[in-house]
Amino acid sequence: MRRALAALEAAGFSPALPGEFSFRAFLRGKTDLVRAEAVQELVRASSDGARAEALRRLEGGLSRRVAGIRAGLVELLADAEARLDFDEEEGAPDGRLDDARLESLRHDVEDLAASYGVGRLYETGATVVIAGRPNAGKSSLFNLLLKEERSIVSSESGTTRDWIEAGIELGGLPLRLVDTAGLRDAEPGAEAEGVARSRRLAASATAVVYVVDGVDGLDREDERFLESRPDAVRVWNKVDDARRRPVPEGFLPASALAGTGLPELAAAIRASVAADFGLASAGGARGGGAAGSGDARRREALVASERQKVLLDRASSSLAEAEAALRDGVDLDALVIGLREAADALGEILGEVASEEILDSIFSRFCLGK
Amino acid sequence: MDYEAIVVGGGHAGIEAALALSRLGRRTLMVTQDIETIGRMSCNPSIGGLSKGNLVREVDALGGQMGLLIDASMIQYRVLGRSRGPAVQSPRAQADKALYSALARRALEAQGGLGLYMDTVVDVIVDSSGGRVEGVVTERGGRIGCRALVFATGTFLEGRLFIGEWSASGGRLGERAAVGLGDALRRRGFRIHRLKTGTPARVKAMSLDYGEMERQEGEPPAPFSFMADSVSRPSLPCWITYTSEDTHAIIRSGLGRSPLYGGAIKGRGPRYCPSIEDKVVRFPDRDRHQVFVEPEGEGTDEMYLNGLSTSLPEDVQEAFIHTVPGLRRAAIVRPAYAVEYDCLDPTLLGASLESRVLAGLFVAGQANGSSGYEEAAAQGIVAGVNAARFLAGEEPVVLRRSEAYIGVLVDDLVTLGADEPYRMFTSRAERRLSLRQDTADARLTPIAAAVGLASPERLERFERRRAGIAEVAALLSERRVTREDAAAREALGPHLGASVADALRDPAFRGGLGDVMPDLASRFPSDWIETAELDARYAGYAQKEARLAGRMDKAEGLRIPEGFDYRAVVGLSKEAAARLETVRPETVGRAARVSGVRASDAALLFALLSRRSRD
Numbered sequence: 001m002r003r004a005l006a007a008l009e010a011a012g013f014s015p016a017l018p019g020e021f022s023f024r025a026f027l028r029g030k031t032d033l034v035r036a037e038a039v040q041e042l043v044r045a046s047s048d049g050a051r052a053e054a055l056r057r058l059e060g061g062l063s064r065r066v067a068g069i070r071a072g073l074v075e076l077l078a079d080a081e082a083r084l085d086f087d088e089e090e091g092a093p094d095g096r097l098d099d100a101r102l103e104s105l106r107h108d109v110e111d112l113a114a115s116y117g118v119g120r121l122y123e124t125g126a127t128v129v130i131a132g133r134p135n136a137g138k139s140s141l142f143n144l145l146l147k148e149e150r151s152i153v154s155s156e157s158g159t160t161r162d163w164i165e166a167g168i169e170l171g172g173l174p175l176r177l178v179d180t181a182g183l184r185d186a187e188p189g190a191e192a193e194g195v196a197r198s199r200r201l202a203a204s205a206t207a208v209v210y211v212v213d214g215v216d217g218l219d220r221e222d223e224r225f226l227e228s229r230p231d232a233v234r235v236w237n238k239v240d241d242a243r244r245r246p247v248p249e250g251f252l253p254a255s256a257l258a259g260t261g262l263p264e265l266a267a268a269i270r271a272s273v274a275a276d277f278g279l280a281s282a283g284g285a286r287g288g289g290a291a292g293s294g295d296a297r298r299r300e301a302l303v304a305s306e307r308q309k310v311l312l313d314r315a316s317s318s319l320a321e322a323e324a325a326l327r328d329g330v331d332l333d334a335l336v337i338g339l340r341e342a343a344d345a346l347g348e349i350l351g352e353v354a355s356e357e358i359l360d361s362i363f364s365r366f367c368l369g370k
Numbered sequence: 371m372d373y374e375a376i377v378v379g380g381g382h383a384g385i386e387a388a389l390a391l392s393r394l395g396r397r398t399l400m401v402t403q404d405i406e407t408i409g410r411m412s413c414n415p416s417i418g419g420l421s422k423g424n425l426v427r428e429v430d431a432l433g434g435q436m437g438l439l440i441d442a443s444m445i446q447y448r449v450l451g452r453s454r455g456p457a458v459q460s461p462r463a464q465a466d467k468a469l470y471s472a473l474a475r476r477a478l479e480a481q482g483g484l485g486l487y488m489d490t491v492v493d494v495i496v497d498s499s500g501g502r503v504e505g506v507v508t509e510r511g512g513r514i515g516c517r518a519l520v521f522a523t524g525t526f527l528e529g530r531l532f533i534g535e536w537s538a539s540g541g542r543l544g545e546r547a548a549v550g551l552g553d554a555l556r557r558r559g560f561r562i563h564r565l566k567t568g569t570p571a572r573v574k575a576m577s578l579d580y581g582e583m584e585r586q587e588g589e590p591p592a593p594f595s596f597m598a599d600s601v602s603r604p605s606l607p608c609w610i611t612y613t614s615e616d617t618h619a620i621i622r623s624g625l626g627r628s629p630l631y632g633g634a635i636k637g638r639g640p641r642y643c644p645s646i647e648d649k650v651v652r653f654p655d656r657d658r659h660q661v662f663v664e665p666e667g668e669g670t671d672e673m674y675l676n677g678l679s680t681s682l683p684e685d686v687q688e689a690f691i692h693t694v695p696g697l698r699r700a701a702i703v704r705p706a707y708a709v710e711y712d713c714l715d716p717t718l719l720g721a722s723l724e725s726r727v728l729a730g731l732f733v734a735g736q737a738n739g740s741s742g743y744e745e746a747a748a749q750g751i752v753a754g755v756n757a758a759r760f761l762a763g764e765e766p767v768v769l770r771r772s773e774a775y776i777g778v779l780v781d782d783l784v785t786l787g788a789d790e791p792y793r794m795f796t797s798r799a800e801r802r803l804s805l806r807q808d809t810a811d812a813r814l815t816p817i818a819a820a821v822g823l824a825s826p827e828r829l830e831r832f833e834r835r836r837a838g839i840a841e842v843a844a845l846l847s848e849r850r851v852t853r854e855d856a857a858a859r860e861a862l863g864p865h866l867g868a869s870v871a872d873a874l875r876d877p878a879f880r881g882g883l884g885d886v887m888p889d890l891a892s893r894f895p896s897d898w899i900e901t902a903e904l905d906a907r908y909a910g911y912a913q914k915e916a917r918l919a920g921r922m923d924k925a926e927g928l929r930i931p932e933g934f935d936y937r938a939v940v941g942l943s944k945e946a947a948a949r950l951e952t953v954r955p956e957t958v959g960r961a962a963r964v965s966g967v968r969a970s971d972a973a974l975l976f977a978l979l980s981r982r983s984r985d
Contacts, residue, residue: 081797084458085420087450091660329877333455333796333803334911341918367653368642 062112062303063350069108070346076101077343078361080336082368091368097335099326106319109342113312116303117277126273127176131202132211133221137237139164140256141211142179145266170270178205207272208232209265212251214244231275233268235261308349315345372515373399374761376506378491379522380408382743383735383750385474386434387520390754392484393433394822396761399485399514400478401506403526403546408486409439409474411467412525412542413569415666415674417444417743418594420451421794423460424775425744427810429751430595432776433823435477436747437595443469445606445668446588456904457803458796461594464608466667487514492550494519494558496728503730509550518757520732522750525567527712527737528552532629533705534683543707552712559727561715565739565791566630566637568645568708570678571687573663574701575671583609583663583696592897596811596835597828599895609663609696613678616693618650618657624686625651629708635681637710640741640791645679645708646690661694672703681708713739716783717953722756722766723749723780726954732757739788740779748776749783755821767821768956770926772801772919773813785953785963800919803912808901812836835898842894842902845887846871855886862886871906925972926959928979939978946971 079093086092130138146166165178180198202208202225210232212222226232236251238244240258247253252268254261303309322338377388380402391398402408411417417440418426430437444463451459478484495505495513505515526541526548539547556562588605625631628647630639639645644652649659662676675697680687684705691697716738718726723738725731734753735746756766769777778799783792796802805813815832818824824832849870856862861878870886873879883903884891890899936947949966958979962972 081795084451084454085795085797087420329880331455331457331877333457334908337803337911337915337918341914344918367644367649367656367659 062308065112066346066349069105069112070343070350072101072105072108073339073343073346074361076105077336077339078366080332080339082366083332084336086366086368091366093366097326097332099323102319102323102326102339105342106316106323109312109316109319109346112303113309113316116309116312117274126173126206126277127178127201127204128207128209128269128273129178129180129198129202129205130209130211131180131198131225131232132235132237133213133216133219136211136213136216137256138211139179141209141235141237141254141265142166142177144256144259144262145170145177170266170273173270173273175269175273202229206276207269209235209269211235211237214238214247214253215241217245218248231272233265233272235265311345311349315342318342318345372505373397373485374516375399375518375520375757376401376514376516377520377522377754378402378506379524379526379735379737380405380474380478380486381412381522381524381735381746382409382436383524383737383746383753384520384522385409385478386429386436386747386750387522387732387734387754387757388478388484389435389481390433390751390823391518391520391758392481394755394758395483396518396758397483399487399516401487401489401491401508401514403488403490403541403548405475405486405488407471407542407545408478409471410542411465411470411743413567414676415467415664416462416464417470418450418460418462420458420460421775421796421799422742422744423450423462423594424796424805424807424810425748425779425794426461426594427596427807428774428776428814429744429747430597431810431814431818432751432755432821433818433825433828434747434751435474436744437593438597439470439473439477440465441593441595441598441601442473442603444591444601444603445665446608447591447601447603447605448589449592457806457908460807461592463591463594464588464606464664466669468667468669490546490548490551492548493554494728494731496558501729503728518730518732518761520734520750520753520757521714521737522733522735522746522753523548523551524736524746525709525711529709529711532635532681532708532710534624534627534629534681534686536683537629537634540709541711542709543704547711555714560725561718562712563715563739564637564710565713565788566635566639566708566710567643567741567791568639568679568681569706570646570675570680571691571702571706572666572672572674572704573691573697574703575665575673577699577701578609578663578673579696579698580609581696582698583611586610586662596815597831604668606665606668608665609673611661611663611694611696612658613646613661613690613694614658617690620686620690620693621647621650621680621682624682624690627683627686629681635708635710638790639708640793642793642795643679643741643791645681646677647680647682661697663696675706678706680706682706711736713737713788715739715787717785717787719784720766720954721768721780721784721956721960722760723753723784724756724760724766730757730760732760736791738783739792740783741791741793745779745792745794748779752776752780755823759821767817769814769817771799772804772916774810775799775805781960781963785955785960786965801915803908803915806904808897808904812839838894838898839902839905842890842899843871843905845890846874846902846906849887851886859885871909874903874906875910925962925976926957928958928976929956930954930958930961930975930979939974941974942971943968 080097082092130142132138146168165176168175168177178201180201208229210226212218212235214236215238234251235254236247237254237256239253240255240260252261252264254265303312318338318341322335325335325338374396375391375398377384377398377400380400384400388398388400426436440463443466445466446464448462449459450462478486489512490509491506492509493507494503495507496502497504503519505513506519507513524541528549529541529547531538531540531543539549541547552562586608591601591603591605593601625647629635630645630647646659659677661678664674664676666672666674687706688702691700714733714737719733720726723732723734725733732753734749738749740746740749759766771777771781775794779794782798799805811832815824815828819829847869851862851865851868851870851873853866856866859882861876861882862873865873865876936942936950946967949964950961953964955961955964958972958976961967961975
């Protein structure tokens with residue numbers, strides 16, 4: 001592989017930028033790019049989870065899934081092509097193409113495409129920003145989540161002038177946890193700069209944990225922020241304080257000092273991240289423990305590159321088109337294009353060609369010809 | 371030089387090659403073992419069918435003979451694949467075999483500048499350099515000189531027939547094989563491999579019980595050739611019957627005496643045309659197989675048992691045939707047999723069908739590992755045209771895969787080779803929707819005109835049809851769907867205000883054109899309307915298909931220089947270099963399709979050559 005790449009470079013190629021596959025069209029052929037990509041990620045992988053995922057893909061997990069779906073599709077195509085290449089009288093299958101099979105293939109492709117989020121998350125990680133007014137207890141929560149003292153904690157408001165971040169693993173998901181300067185309409189100066197930056201960070205974060213001082217309660221500042229980020233995980237801090245006000249609806253009661261409410265918070269963060277990456281939140285709902293099992297595990301990171309995702313999306317939309325065409329009574333010769341396009345797209349993930357394969361499938365399954 | 375060109379073989383490839391050469395003004399001689407067997411249909415008595423009908427139409431559009439021959443000899447006409455979609459549907463006709471053959475011979479005899487000679491070619495004469503054809507040596511020691519040679523030897527090259535334990539040299543039952551030529555070519559460095567095919571028994575029509583079979587009628591006949599508006603031919607019925615478990619039991623019990631299963635036959639047979647013993651063995655769950663009983667002609671009492679091809683011994687054949695309803699008392703006139711024959715490795719040919727081993731030698735038809743009359747004719751006309759262009763020192767005509775089934779056929783053969791007898795399938799074509807049988811003239815007649823194979827009459831007809839179709843298309847685009855239309859046809863409701871051309875894309879509106887624009891039928895021939903209608907109906911899908919296939923166009927256009935040194939390409943895999951050195955594809959697109967060439971190899975070539983072509 002490396003040798004081939006070196007040779008390509010010698011021939012005047014520059015390595016492709018991430019996501020740049022202008023040469024794909026021509027390459028559509030015979031290499032298994034899934035594995036090549038996994039190698040690349042293995043090198044880049046930052047967390048153990050990411051590394052394990054890249055290794056698994058290297059072993060062919062994704063290739064196997066795609067190949068499995070594609071085999072089903074080739075079989076369906078063979079059904080269609082046998083009808084197109086042999087007349088009824090030569091023994092070709094008759095009647096309509098099986099729309100249930102078509103639909104179930106599309107679901108398989110969509111399932112696989114949905115795993116893109118997990119893969120992307122493993123590759124890039126998610127950013128979770130802890131925001132809130134000064135002194136709401138952001139840094140204490142941050143530290144609690146980190147389970148180590150890495151943020152400067154002080155009872156003075158505005159101590160955390162800039163942002164501090166750390167990588168943590170939450171329920172198997174790699175996260176970048178960011179503690180920000182307190183939100184406040186500050187005087188112009190260093191602190192104001194920090195506030196502006198924390199707003200920007202919060203705006204671009206995968207998930208936001210918004211901390212409110214349960215003793216002070218909500219003010220206009222809080223409300224303004226929560227309007228701008230309605231998906232924020234809301235924390236009602238300092239619930240161990242006797243002076244605290246009742247917990248409003250939608251807020252998680254917590255005490256950074258006493259360390260209460262943490263599992264619920266971790267679960268909520270995980271669910272928020274999962275939602276953003278289009279993942280099932282089953283794992284997260286069980287709280288910040290080990291990676292979810294069942295559905296979540298089945299969907300474990302598989303599709304990690306933009307290219308794979310694009311091709312899977314193309315496959316599923318082609319299949320959807322073919323389904324619609326079948327429903328509308330479009331002639332077989334025309335609707336088969338959707339199937340071919342889908343098979344092409346899946347083949348492109350694996351790097352395979354179809355035509356001869358379809359004929360093989362036809363002849364092994366149907367008794368054709370006079 | 372005695373002749374400018376010699377064509378060896380008078381079958382379907384040889385006929386087209388010889389006619390094309392002489393029509394292009396080349397003094398040509400056809401050498402055949404038997405003048406009486408010119409244009410013989412060795413196997414099934416029909417021409418056309420799915421994708422094959424398209425080939426016939428394409429050969430005709432190029433100025434070939436096959437369409438005219440079947441139009442004048444058909445005894446039943448049907449359009450196959452109607453229920454599958456108009457883009458793949460294609461005509462097929464049962465032929466009167468004797469008449470077809472006689473008409474073919476008459477066409478050759480009537481052709482100016484074409485000689486016929488009865489002899490057997492046993493070797494080629496090569497110039498002193500050893501790289502160029504100079505003539506042929508015949509069995510009786512004759513030497514005939516030529517500058518271009520077309521081999522169209524069919525199954526006769528070292529042909530061997532098998533029926534059960536019996537085996538003998540032969541090209542067809544009762545006809546001698548061409549012995550010696552295969553070995554001579556082997557000595558000259560041609561790679562040769564063995565293929566196998568077979569044919570079913572012929573039975574006496576009067577010995578059949580028609581009450582036990584289903585009758586299958588034809589449709590009103592229509593012409594294959596673009597040169598005719600209509601055909602007037604008789605329509606004879608075919609008959610359908612089925613094998614049973616009794617049949618299969620007899621076949622199974624005879625397998626031990628089968629040359630195919632006993633190992634006497636080494637050549638590989640076609641999967642798409644399996645012998646009945648293959649069907650029984652490979653699909654044991656099937657309790658019956660269909661048999662079509664087809665007339666071999668009007669003036670003969672022989673019937674062809676389509677579906678019962680076999681190489682089992684004659685007593686077994688008779689026994690199992692007699693278990694089939696309608697055939698219980700069938701008198702066998704000719705037994706079924708298998709034939710094994712030499713074919714030249716087509717990957718040693720260029721896309722022009724010229725040999726790279728010997729300049730001036732062109733090969734066409736079954737000798738290239740194809741099967742079928744239509745596939746043979748298609749290669750025959752390509753070989754004939756390119757042999758003529760070779761003589762004139764002109765660039766060969768290479769049809770693109772996106773342009774014609776002929777292009778797909780030739781490209782597949784010379785790129786992939788033929789491990790089994792190659793038959794055309796619509797699924798082999800990336801641009802199937804653009805290769806409809808009714809557009810063969812639009813696609814290829816301009817090429818025939820440029821080459822010089824289109825007669826003035828053909829061009830005149832072509833222009834008229836093209837203009838007419840364009841006129842209908844314009845009317846379809848101009849005509850808007852009105853409230854009255856929508857009231858009359860519910861399917862038009864959603865298309866109010868749209869053009870009829872757009873409404874035609876809706877499957878719900880199928881077959882409704884005549885109601886909305888009834889005047890069309892009185893103003894234009896139905897085939898013009900149909901073509902314009904299908905063009906409109908498939909416009910979106912054809913575009914999509916073009917987009918899908920378009921990815922290969924760039925590589926297709928990138929030429930690999932002659933004599934390109936693959937071994938010198940750093941990074942090219944050894945296997946790819948070896949395969950490419952053998953196949954010598956003309957373009958990177960073809961190189962990418964060669965087996966053993968990986969995507970990275972193709973990418974490397976693409977990079978190297980596109981950089982070179984920029985420099």
